[in-house]
Structures are given as structure tokens and as C-alpha cells.
Amino acid sequence: MTRRRLKTGSDFTWRDMEVGNIVTEAGSAALRRTGDWRSQRPIMDKEKCNKCGLCWLCCPDAAIKLLEDGYYEIDPFYCKGCGICATVCAKEAITMIEEEEK
Amino acid sequence: MEGQFIKFGKNLVTTDEFVAEGHSFCVGCGEALALRLACKALGKDVIIANATGCIEICTSPLPVTSWRVPWIHTLFENTAATVSGIEAGLKILMKKGKMPERDIKCVAVAGDGGTSDIGIQALSGAFERNHDFLYLCFDNEAYMNTGIQRSSATPYGASTTTAPAGKFSIGQTTWKKNMPEIAVAHNIPYVATACPSYPFDLMNKVKKGGEVKGPAYVHIFSPCPTGWRYATDLAIEIGRLAVETGIFPLYEVENGRYKLNVDRPKLKPVEEYLKPQGRFRHLLEGDIEKIQEHVNEEYAKLKAKVACFAA
Numbered sequence: 001m002t003r004r005r006l007k008t009g010s011d012f013t014w015r016d017m018e019v020g021n022i023v024t025e026a027g028s029a030a031l032r033r034t035g036d037w038r039s040q041r042p043i044m045d046k047e048k049c050n051k052c053g054l055c056w057l058c059c060p061d062a063a064i065k066l067l068e069d070g071y072y073e074i075d076p077f078y079c080k081g082c083g084i085c086a087t088v089c090a091k092e093a094i095t096m097i098e099e100e101e102k
Numbered sequence: 103m104e105g106q107f108i109k110f111g112k113n114l115v116t117t118d119e120f121v122a123e124g125h126s127f128c129v130g131c132g133e134a135l136a137l138r139l140a141c142k143a144l145g146k147d148v149i150i151a152n153a154t155g156c157i158e159i160c161t162s163p164l165p166v167t168s169w170r171v172p173w174i175h176t177l178f179e180n181t182a183a184t185v186s187g188i189e190a191g192l193k194i195l196m197k198k199g200k201m202p203e204r205d206i207k208c209v210a211v212a213g214d215g216g217t218s219d220i221g222i223q224a225l226s227g228a229f230e231r232n233h234d235f236l237y238l239c240f241d242n243e244a245y246m247n248t249g250i251q252r253s254s255a256t257p258y259g260a261s262t263t264t265a266p267a268g269k270f271s272i273g274q275t276t277w278k279k280n281m282p283e284i285a286v287a288h289n290i291p292y293v294a295t296a297c298p299s300y301p302f303d304l305m306n307k308v309k310k311g312g313e314v315k316g317p318a319y320v321h322i323f324s325p326c327p328t329g330w331r332y333a334t335d336l337a338i339e340i341g342r343l344a345v346e347t348g349i350f351p352l353y354e355v356e357n358g359r360y361k362l363n364v365d366r367p368k369l370k371p372v373e374e375y376l377k378p379q380g381r382f383r384h385l386l387e388g389d390i391e392k393i394q395e396h397v398n399e400e401y402a403k404l405k406a407k408v409a410c411f412a413a
Contacts, residue, residue: 006166021164027122029161029168034124057115057301058338060134062123078123082130082327083335096335 006031034061038081040096042074048093055085055094115305116142118170125168127160130334132325132341133240134160136298137211140238140322143305144312146171148207149188153181153221155213156247157240178212178220182228182237185210189233207236207312214241214255218281229288229317236311236318239281242326250329254279257349258396259389260381262329267384277396285319286355292318294354298325299341303363307354323350331380343375348401359411362404372397 006028007016018024049071056064056072063078064085074085074094086094120141127134133156141148149172152158158175161168176184189208195201212221217239225237244262245251252265256274261267265274285293292314296304304322311318325340327333332340344350348369353362372394376382385393 012165017165023162023165023167025167027119027168027170028166029124029163030122032124032126032166034126037129057139058135058298060127060131060138060337061125062119062121062138066117075123080129082337083333084130084135084337087335088338 006033033077034080035063035075035077038076038079039099040081040083041076041099042079042081042083042085042094042096044072044074045093045095046071048091050091050093052090054088054090058084058088060084116145118142118146120144120146120170121161122168122170124166125161126163127156128326128328128334130327130337131156131160132298132323132327132337133157133242135337136240136296136304136322136324137161139298139301139304140308140320141171143308144207144209144236147205148172148209148312149192150174151176151181151185151188151208151210153210153212153216154178154247155216155240156242157211157213159247178216180224181210181212181216181221182225182235185235185237186228186231186233189235208234209312210235210237212237212239213245213247214239214243214281215245215253217241218254218279218284222284226284226288229285229290229319232316234316236308236314236320237285238308238311239319239321240324241281241321242324242329243278244326244329246326246329255281258393259376259385260330261384262381272389273381273384280400282319282321282353282355285321286358288317289358290317290319291315291357292354293321294319295321295323295350295352297323297341297345297350297352299338299345300352300364303352310354329381331383332378336378340375340378343370343378346370347372347375348397349375351401351404353404353408360404360407361411362408369397369401 051070061078063075064072083096086096151174185208196203244256250263252262257278261273267273294307296307311320325337352364
């Protein structure tokens with residue numbers, strides 16, 4: 001999946017601003033990478049997953065996506081690593097590991 | 103126990119995100135979760151008026167926005183006034199035939215400071231004028247956005263930056279303002295309290311509030327890891343403990359009739375809720391007892407109101 005990149009920092013100049021500072025695109029925050037806030041990373045074990053969807057429902061960052069086969073996938077682009085998914089998972093299919101591991 | 107609330111059901115919940123990913127809410131924010139669920143329940147035919155607060159700054163950092171639905175930023179004090187204007191405007195445009203007749207929900211979103219401190223006058227006015235809107239109060243029990251200053255929704259004993267705990271102070275010295283009861287006192291058709299730890303219950307209530315003709319008020323308890331000082335993965339647990347200890351009971355009031363949604367035969371001791379949170383760390387045995395007494399009293403009052411309408 002390719003994502004459009006959002007200009008940040010010194011890449012972003014006044015020329016990139018719309019006239020009047022208006023925002024022309026709805027939901028453009030989806031271009032921002034919030035994944036680099038993370039210090040811990042969730043690892044999902046598909047074997048244990050029973051597709052209940054609690055992790056998807058309880059993710060504050062909407063970083064868990066429903067796949068076509070009914071399983072769920074964590075999107076590292078958005079995941080801030082809070083660990084709520086690992087806590088709510090009744091099957092203990094999600095574990096949090098330190099970001100530098102592996 | 104929880105099964106009885108699942109009227110919504112996982113497969114009935116839309117996979118569309120109306121608040122886009124990539125917002126800048128803190129790690130493990132209960133408010134972000136509550137907002138996401140509430141927007142899922144409301145669907146795309148909404149106009150949202152959003153008071154200044156965590157939700158406003160975190161979803162609209164220039165030059166991007168998280169909103170995929172019409173959204174307007176208002177000040178703290180006039181959220182309810184703005185939403186009444188939107189509702190009145192839509193009504194007259196439809197009446198004059200300048201836009202097709204549609205069911206568009208007008209929703210006000212504000213924090214606890216914007217609701218119970220600064221915006222209460224406009225909110226009371228909008229309730230009284232009987233506009234058809236839904237007011238969502240996301241209650242994280244302080245002004246978290248500006249750095250954890252106390253608000254009137256801060257509970258007794260909580261340490262905040264403007265009411266710090268120390269040698270001569272216990273932190274916040276007054277009890278939490280009971281905002282849902284103030285809304286009930288306006289005799290509006292629908293008032294409810296909700297918590298993201300009970301996602302289907304929250305979505306049912308928000309949906310119901312949106313469909314009710316006339317003003318509706320939903321008070322949403324939003325655990326805040328930054329301000330309450332607990333581990334980021336505990337948002338769901340903390341919310342559930344608040345409900346199970348009776349600190350934040352989940353109830354709804356339809357046309358003045360009270361109904362308790364989560365009714366435990368025996369409440370858990372409040373200590374379980376206070377312990378994981380750093381803002382209550384300084385509390386001594388006696389203080390916790392005082393809080394327990396207050397909670398018992400308030401819960402008994404609520405039970406009595408529910409019992410009035412049970413028959």
C-alpha cells in the first residue's frame with residue numbers, strides 16, 4: 001500500500017499553505033505518521049485470534065483494520081503503542097514488545 | 103452480564119472512520135476512543151460543532167484535519183448556541199425548499215470545562231428553546247488540553263496543577279458537579295451517561311440521542327492517561343472500574359424516567375478505582391472513606407430515583 005506523504009518541518013513552506021489557511025481535503029490527517037510515537041509494538045498471533053473484534057473496537061487510534069478474511073491487522077503507520085488492544089484481548093493473542101526488539 | 107447491552111453488535115458497527123487516523127491525541131486516550139465510537143454511531147449525516155478542547159486541537163492541527171464530516175470550531179462558551187443556529191438554519195432552508203428534506207443530525211461536542219464551567223449558560227438556553235440537537239460532553243475531569251487545570255467536573259481529592267496536593271492541601275476540595283442531573287432538570291427528552299469501556303452501550307445511547315426529537319444530552323466519561331496519571335493501556339479498565347465502583351453509574355433518563363443500565367448487586371470498593379491513578383496517590387485512609395461514603399450516598403439517591411419508575 002502506498003501512501004501520499006505529508007510535508008512536514010522544513011519541507012513545508014508558505015507556498016504549501018492554501019490561501020486563507022483553509023483545509024481543502026477532509027480527513028487529511030490520515031497522511032500523518034503517528035506510528036513513530038511508539039515505544040512498544042503490538043504483535044498479533046493469528047493462531048489464537050477468534051475474530052471477536054474487540055481490539056478493533058477499542059483502538060483509540062483506529063490503527064487496527066479488518067481484513068477480508070475476518071482477521072484483524074495492526075497498522076504500524078498509525079499505532080501509537082498504547083497497549084489497550086493487548087489488555088482487552090480475551091484470547092491473549094496480542095502481546096506488546098519493546099520497539100527495538102527483533 | 104454485558105450480553106444484554108449488545109443491541110448494536112459488532113457486525114452492525116460501520117468500518118468507516120469519520121474521525122481519520124493520524125490525529126494527535128495522547129497515547130491511550132479514552133476520549134479519542136469515545137469520540138471514534140460516537141462518530142461511528144452517528145453516521146455521516148451530521149454537522150458537528152466542536153468547542154475548544156482536547157478534541158478540537160487534536161483533530162485539527164493545521165494544515166490537516168481529521169474530520170470526514172462537516173465540522174465547525176466554536177469557542178468554549180457558545181457551542182450550544184452555534185449548534186442551535188445550525189439546527190434553526192437547516193430547518194428554515196428545508197421549509198423554504200432551498201435544500202432537499204433530509205435528516206441531518208446537529209451535534210455539539212465539548213469537554214467537561216466547555217460544558218459544566220464555561221458553556222453552561224448557552225447549553226441551558228439551547229435546552230430551554232427546545233432545539234433538536236445532541237450534546238456530547240466528553241468528561242476527562244479537568245482542563246487536560248491546557249495542562250490539567252481543575253474544572254468543576256474534577257472529583258474530590260484529585261491532584262491537578264491548579265489544585266495540587268501537598269502538605270496543606272488534599273487537591274480538589276469540592277465534589278464533582280453532577281452535570282447529567284442539571285441536564286435532567288431542564289426536562290429534556292433524553293439524558294444519558296456513557297463510558298467507552300462499554301462500547302455498545304455508548305453507541306446505543308449516542309444513536310438514541312441523535313434520533314430523539316428535541317434536545318438530548320450524553321455525558322461520556324473519558325479516561326485520560328496524561329492527566330489522571332495511569333499506565334496507557336488501562337483506559338478500558340479504569341472506565342469499567344469507575345462504573346463498577348459506582349463513581350460514574352451508567353444510566354439514562356428518557357422523558358424524566360430513570361433507568362440504570364449497569365446494575366451490580368454489590369459495588370466494588372472505590373479504592374480499586376483510586377489506586378491505579380497517580381492523581382489520587384496522596385489520599386489517606388480517611389479520605390478514601392469519605393469518598394466511599396459520598397459515592398454510596400449518591401448511588402443510593404440514584405437507585406431511589408430508578409425505583410420510582412420501576413413499577
